[in-house]
Amino acid sequence: MTPVLVFDIETIPDIAGLRTLHELPAELPDAEVAEFAFQRQRAKNGSDFLPLHLQRVVVISCAMRSHGADGGFRVWSLAEPKSGEGEIIQRFFDGIEKFTPQIVSWNGGGFDLPVLHYRGLIHGVAAPRYWDMGEGDYRDSKDFKWNNYISRYHSRHLDLMDLLAMYQPRGSAPLDQLARLMGLPGKLGMDGSAVWGAWLEGRINEIRDYCETDVVNTWLVFLRFQMMRGLLTPAEHDSELALVKTALAATGLPHWKEFIAAWEASC
Incomplete structure (x- = not known):
């Protein structure tokens, strides 16, 4: 069976890029560089959400469900400070290559993947398998003409938020709210708006943990969707949930203990 990889990214303002584009002095503190960019953005459209090409990737979290001899469920992150942005993005696409x-994502087509495209270009990342749309040199490249990672309506990348909304932006739902309505933990302790502040305070581990819980929430919503469309029976769905709980509990990590406790309390 084809493995399934759920992913999510966390970003901060590209301070170095902002300095370059706006010729800001090197001695200007990072927080002030970001505030300069936020103010310009608010003046333009009322939001301080920066353009995608100015979003620096600091974490990519992944959850993979695979089958066979090495099958199972696992969660991990590619993150600073262990790796720089270019290496983080390259390793993500290397996983797709392998x-x-x-x-599977939640708004990956609207945010995560475009960010990875722009930032990958900046860092010279290679991702031939990901970009294969039928013209590649792989044995099965012809199949990618009809089902690839790029086309919105193909399933090789399934943006669950986009699909559930019937590709209508006004129909989209927040992952946190939908997860909690489904009896899942939802977000714990942080949301995307808090990432920059946490980064300035050196709380990269908390950012990573938050990103990892998001991918597991997405995976659990995806499992319910698979049952909804008849690809999992209720018994198979419950078995997959048990596998997730067992895998998370086996890590012994505090954020998974909190996640499981919140999950059990919401059931």
């Missing part, structure tokens, strides 16, 4: 998984 496993050719179905990738």
Whole structure:
């Protein structure tokens, strides 16, 4: 069976890029560089959400479900400070190169993947398998003409938020709210708006943990969707949930203990 890879990214303002584009002095503190950019953005459209090409990737979290001899469920992150942005993005696409998984996201087509495209270009990342749309040199490249990672309506990348909304932006739902309505933990302790502040305070581990819980929430919503469309029976769905709980509990990590406790309390 094709492995499934759920992913999510966390970003901060590209301070170095902002200095370059606006010729800001090197001695200007990072927080002030970011505030300068936020103010310009608010003046333009009322929001301080920066353009995608100015979003620096600091974490990519992944959850993979694979089958066979090495099958199972695991969660991990590619993150600073262990790796720089270019290496983080390259390793993500290397995983796609190696496993050719179905990738699943929540708003990945609207945010995560475009960010990875722009930032990958900046860092010279290679991702031939990901970009294969039928013209590649792989044995099965012809199949990618009809089902690839790029086309919105193909399933090799399934943007669950986009699909559930019937590709209508006004129909989209927040992951946190939908997860909690489904009896899942939802977000714990942080949301995307708090990432920059946490980064300035050196709390990269908390950012990573938050990103990892998001990918597991997405995976659990995806499992319910698979049952909804008849690809999992209720018994198979429950078995997958048990596998997730067992895998998370086996890590012994505090954020998974909190996640499982919140999950059990909401059931």
